[in-house]
Amino acid sequence: MAVALLHFVMPVDFSTNICSLEATGGRTLAPRSDCRVRYRNRNRWSLYSPFSEPEKGSKFSIYSSLVANPVPEAAAISSEQKVYDVVLKQAALVERQLSNKSTLEVKPVAFVPGANFLLKEAYDRCGEICAEYAKTFYLGTLLMTPERRRAIWAIYVWCRRTDELVDGPNASHITPSALERWQARLEDLFAGTPYDMFDAALSDTVANFPVDIQPFKDMVEGMRMDLTKCRYNNFDELYLYCYYVAGTVGLMSVPVMGIAPESRATTESVYNAALALGIANQLTNILRDVGEDARRGRVYLPQDELAQAGLSDEDIFSGKVTDKWRHFMKNQIKRARMFFQEAERGVDELSQASRWPVWASLLLYGQILDEIEANDYDNFTKRAYVSKSKKLMTLPKAYGRSLPRPSWKKKELAKL
Ligand SMILES: CC(C)=CCC/C(C)=C/CC/C(C)=C/CC/C(C)=C/[C@@H]1[C@@H](COP(=O)(O)OP(=O)(O)O)[C@]1(C)CC/C=C(\C)CC/C=C(\C)CCC=C(C)C
Numbered sequence: 001m002a003v004a005l006l007h008f009v010m011p012v013d014f015s016t017n018i019c020s021l022e023a024t025g026g027r028t029l030a031p032r033s034d035c036r037v038r039y040r041n042r043n044r045w046s047l048y049s050p051f052s053e054p055e056k057g058s059k060f061s062i063y064s065s066l067v068a069n070p071v072p073e074a075a076a077i078s079s080e081q082k083v084y085d086v087v088l089k090q091a092a093l094v095e096r097q098l099s100n101k102s103t104l105e106v107k108p109v110a111f112v113p114g115a116n117f118l119l120k121e122a123y124d125r126c127g128e129i130c131a132e133y134a135k136t137f138y139l140g141t142l143l144m145t146p147e148r149r150r151a152i153w154a155i156y157v158w159c160r161r162t163d164e165l166v167d168g169p170n171a172s173h174i175t176p177s178a179l180e181r182w183q184a185r186l187e188d189l190f191a192g193t194p195y196d197m198f199d200a201a202l203s204d205t206v207a208n209f210p211v212d213i214q215p216f217k218d219m220v221e222g223m224r225m226d227l228t229k230c231r232y233n234n235f236d237e238l239y240l241y242c243y244y245v246a247g248t249v250g251l252m253s254v255p256v257m258g259i260a261p262e263s264r265a266t267t268e269s270v271y272n273a274a275l276a277l278g279i280a281n282q283l284t285n286i287l288r289d290v291g292e293d294a295r296r297g298r299v300y301l302p303q304d305e306l307a308q309a310g311l312s313d314e315d316i317f318s319g320k321v322t323d324k325w326r327h328f329m330k331n332q333i334k335r336a337r338m339f340f341q342e343a344e345r346g347v348d349e350l351s352q353a354s355r356w357p358v359w360a361s362l363l364l365y366g367q368i369l370d371e372i373e374a375n376d377y378d379n380f381t382k383r384a385y386v387s388k389s390k391k392l393m394t395l396p397k398a399y400g401r402s403l404p405r406p407s408w409k410k411k412e413l414a415k416l
């Protein structure tokens with residue numbers, strides 16, 4: 001996606017709504033909220049948000065994807081901007097907790113006889129489920145500190161259960177009111193009153209790490225979307241869906257995985273990378289499962305891009321690999337890879353012990369795209385997968401990438 005970047009220095013009145021700013025230099029920003037203002041102070045770029053006020057004398061720049069890619073008038077706020085607001089909120093929460101170090105310490109659990117034992121049982125069970133569904137990832141978590149590892153397992157289990165509601169064996173019985181109940185349970189566990197042992201593990205996790213409820217609610221929203229929507233008019237709509245079901249996972253995980261103390265990257269940039277990894281994974285998942293989804297009457301591909309390529313739903317249902325399809329797929333793969341690249345920039349900023357599972361997940365999921373190419377873009381009848389031997393070869397590579405980088409690389413990143 002092209003992004004227009006406009007630099008300028010200005011006296012900013014922070015009571016002004018940033019959405020209504022107009023840039024100098026003959027170019028006018030759309031007076032909508034899809035513009036980001038970033039400021040440079042003491043050689044660090046930060047994104048302006050209502051949660052982070054810049055010091056006087058900072059230099060500003062505005063950039064907006066809208067200038068280059070206007071979204072239809074009716075959609076006043078692009079999906080990217082909506083999601084970005086969640087990123088800012090989560091990043092601000094983490095920064096607030098970091099500046100008030102004591103709140104990051106594990107809170108003492110009120111003394112209830114046997115409670116600690118039950119909690120340990122709950123976390124252990126989460127670990128078993130994680131090992132059963134996502135073996136490679138589970139192995140990676142074993143490198144983390146025990147507190148982080150079990151917290152990630154608890155998040156994993158909640159995500160897996162949420163996904164199972166609409167993708168699992170009981171999916172046909174799931175109604176919007178069932179999702180309402182699931183969300184009410186989520187709110188209860190965040191308030192410290194969990195319903196079952198898995199909720200109790202997550203309840204403990206969110207009490208001990210700076211995790212915001214919004215990405216969790218948004219994942220439930222993604223499941224709601226899956227109940228009612230089976231076509232996506234354009235990439236903006238698809239982006240929002242990908243955020244709901246997968247980008248959210250990145251935002252939930254980083255507060256637990258932690259940012260390296262030596263990292264000079266901004267908190268927002270790390271959260272953006274995490275979001276990008278979720279989006280990349282979900283786009284890849286969609287491209288892998290085109291045939292499978294079509295058999296369920298679903299097309300998770302932008303309708304306008306299909307039409308531009310001279311394709312329609314009928315071509316997908318008939319499942320023939322034509323040159324038009326190959327050309328279309330090449331572009332879709334290219335976009336998914338752009339999100340992977342964006343994600344890569346953030347992995348090294350995570351705490352050392354969290355990098356390996358993330359690199360492993362990134363490299364393994366990225367290879368699914370290579371396999372789609374190797375199948376000559378036949379994702380109608382073939383399911384692209386990474387063989388065991390390739391997986392095994394990837395793990396040491398991921399480990400190598402997770403080792404500390406020379407300091408010059410860090411300096412380059414700090415400039416971003
Ligand atoms: C290290 C790591 C991968 C941590 C994530 C742990 C975690 C909490 C995972 C939950 C995953 C989950 C069960 C999500 C529910 C929705 C869902 C199924 C999404 C799809 C995952 C792939 O699953 P699968 O191949 O099994 O698909 P099917 O169900 O078979 O269709 C998704 C495609 C998305 C998952 C998204 C991620 C793993 C995003 C991970 C991002 C981070 C951990 C942030 C990393 C940080 C930086 C700075 C890059």
Ligand SMILES: [Mn+2]
Nearest residue numbers: 167285286289
């Ligand atoms: Mn799926």
